[in-house]
Amino acid sequence: xxxxxxxxxxxVQAGGSLRLSCAAAGSRFSINAMGWYRQAPGKQRExxxxxxxxxxxxxxxxxxGRFAISRDNAENTVYLQMSGLKPEDTAVYYCNAVIGWNIxxxxxxxVTVSS
Numbered sequence: 001x002x003x004x005x006x007x008x009x010x011x012v013q014a015g016g017s018l019r020l021s022c023a024a025a026g027s028r029f030s031i032n033a034m035g036w037y038r039q040a041p042g043k044q045r046e047x048x049x050x051x052x053x054x055x056x057x058x059x060x061x062x063x064x065g066r067f068a069i070s071r072d073n074a075e076n077t078v079y080l081q082m083s084g085l086k087p088e089d090t091a092v093y094y095c096n097a098v099i100g101w102n103i104x105x106x107x108x109x110x111v112t113v114s115s
C-alpha cells in the first residue's frame with residue numbers, strides 16, 4: 001500500500017512563501033511522476049506542477065514563474081517551493097504519485113494566503 005504524507009501548508013500573507021513536502025512510502029516499484037494539484041472551494045482540482053523521474057516539469061499557467069517543483073528520487077519525496085503567493089492561491093493542495101498504471105493521492109494540506 002502506497003502512502004503519501006504531505007507537510008508544509010499553513011497561513012501566509014500575500015507576497016510570502018511556503019514550501020510543501022510530500023513523501024511517498026510503501027511502493028515496491030519506481031515512481032514515474034510526482035506532482036501537486038490544488039482545489040479551491042467551488043472549483044475543480046487543477047494541476048499546480050508535476051515532475052517525472054527524468055526531471056521534466058510541468059506547471060499550471062497561474063503559477064509559472066512563482067512556484068518551483070523539485071524531487072528527491074532516492075527519498076521518493078517531492079517539494080513545491082511557492083513564492084509570491086496570492087490570495088487566489090488559497091486552496092487545499094494535494095500531492096500525487098504515478099506508479100505504473102496507478103495514481104495515488106495524499107490527504108491534502110491547506111494553504112491560505114491572506115491579503
